[in-house]
Amino acid sequence: MNKFRYRVYYKFIGPSKEDPFATKPLSPEQVRHCLDDLCARLPSHFSVITEGSLLYVTAVTSDSEQETDAKLEKCVVSLNLATRGLSLLIDKLTEQ
Numbered sequence: 752m753n754k755f756r757y758r759v760y761y762k763f764i765g766p767s768k769e770d771p772f773a774t775k776p777l778s779p780e781q782v783r784h785c786l787d788d789l790c791a792r793l794p795s796h797f798s799v800i801t802e803g804s805l806l807y808v809t810a811v812t813s814d815s816e817q818e819t820d821a822k823l824e825k826c827v828v829s830l831n832l833a834t835r836g837l838s839l840l841i842d843k844l845t846e847q
Contacts, residue, residue, distance in 0.1 A: 752811050755819045756844040759806040764838045773836040785837050792826045
């Protein structure tokens with residue numbers, strides 16, 4: 752089995768082509784709500800630890816790294832597109 756770890760977090764990036772009306776940062780409560788929504792969208796073999804406005808996601812799977820990356824990215828991108836002003840970013844973490 753493969754094990755992959757990620758950090759997902761919110762960063763205000765302002766108006767963009769995808770979200771031209773993102774003129775102010777989301778409140779901490781809005782960010783937490785969006786992170787909870789993301790947790791509900793993740794595949795069942797992804798486990799999550801929440802620390803404030805950060806999510807640490809771990810996937811233990813037989814899928815390849817590219818397939819696992821794509822599954823997480825699909826969830827994050829769909830939520831970003833569905834929520835005005837939301838910019839969740841993903842960092843790939845190395846095993847320690």
